[in-house]
Amino acid sequence: MRVVIVGASGNVGTALLRRLHAEPDLEITGVVRRPPEPTGPYANVTWHPIDVGADDATDRLAEVVRGADAVVNLAWQIQPSHDQRRLYRTNVLGSRAVFRAAIRAGVPALVHASSVGVYAAGPKRAFVRETWLRTGIPESSYSRHKALVERMLDEIESDHPTLRIVRLRPGLIFQRDAGTEIARYFAGPLLPGSLLRFGRIPVVPRNPGLRMQAVHADDVADAYLRVLRADVRGAFNIAAGPVLDADVLGRAFHGVPVPVPGLLLEGAAALTWQLRLQPVDRGWVRLALKAPLMSCDRAAADLGWRPETDAVNALRELLAGIAGHAHTESPPMADDARLPGRWGGLLRGRLPGTGNPY
Incomplete structure (x- = not known):
């Protein structure tokens, strides 16, 4: 085949x-x-x-x-x-x-x-x-x-x-090897990734819309x-x-849920994106707040598919990958410090959300 x-x-x-x-x-x-x-x-x-x-x-x-x-x-x-x-x-x-x-x-x-x-x-x-x-x-x-x-x-x-x-x-979609890639694409160089090595997220935003799979x-x-x-x-x-929400994440990563209005999340994303401080625009926050939760019954019934790793452990693996700069040798998943979203890229004028990393 x-x-x-x-x-x-x-x-x-x-x-x-x-x-x-x-x-x-x-x-x-x-x-x-x-x-x-x-x-x-x-x-x-x-x-x-x-x-x-x-x-x-x-x-x-x-x-x-x-x-x-x-x-x-x-x-x-x-x-x-x-x-x-x-x-x-x-x-x-x-x-x-x-x-x-x-x-x-x-x-x-x-x-x-x-x-x-x-x-x-x-x-x-x-x-x-x-x-x-x-x-x-x-x-x-x-x-x-x-x-x-x-x-x-x-x-x-x-x-x-x-x-x-x-x-x-x-x-x-999370895995350890994607740690560096996802950090570059969704967080940028200001993320204190080394703090994640302890498996802790000190503050978890709580909002009724922030429930994701x-x-x-x-x-x-x-x-x-x-x-x-x-x-x-x-x-x-x-x-x-x-489902990943503030309560689940708070328990799993020893964080304190803090209520945050959706408009504040969107406004913060829009401002920092416009200032080229991070690569995620307002639309990504809006998507997180509004996207529905999905039933996977059809995949189980017609494909016999059931996940072997739960969502919390998938996220835990990703955070470990971010902290450890996990990567592969393919261009999209590389650990090149000169790329946008890394400090080396920022020092070379390659701002988050610019350039073609693929």
Whole structure:
């Protein structure tokens, strides 16, 4: 079975490669903008350097995916948040290029990395199924792009009914090796990461909207493998328990929950983002406050999927990775101190939320 993974060297891609390497009957092809050194999880992969947002991406991708049994599209940019045109180019136009290439090459299965961010605002004390409204959270460009791409898939499903299309919609995805990457993309150089080595978060913001779901990257990878092996279609919510809120985090990390109004959280994010102090704009806070909680019953029933790591331990592993500067040798997950989001980058004028880290 030949599987082509587009965006194979990031957080989920790295975990998926680790999982697929344990399957002796799989031949793996990776597509990324900058191929990693073929060591560790990146070994035994046929790499192709392609920028999915480039004008010739569809033609080049079609040649790579021809003859594949499945294409998994993981390509997505979180940063640079101050360059919305670049994000749209990769996330929306790049996804379109992957889809068009798969159709042109006659690939029988297309698996796309969607997200809880595709959903409209929803409940924080109940769990929505995959049929929940998919209009995204308008203030978040990440959410808008996820919703746009899923609408593309709706049209493709209508026009190409024989193409098996699957969408995975995970919550926050954590693993130790992504510690440096996630710190760069979501916190910036001012995060006192070394303080996290003691497994403590001194102050935890409490807000009724700050109830989120997370999942370990290895469990997400297992879900992708199950999708590749099973004859399933449609969407699957992917998350582990418990729901992460101020009470759960306070107990787990010895922190004190402090009530914080949502408007204050959004305003602080907007101001510090505009000042280039950190890379997360107001839209990310709005998404955290408004995104619904997801039911994963379909993944359990149709895929037999159940997470092996709970959400608290997944987060604990991530925080240890941030404190220990955990990373891999792939460009998105590198420990290069000169990149935006690191002190070395800041000293070189590479401000958080700028530049292309992929």
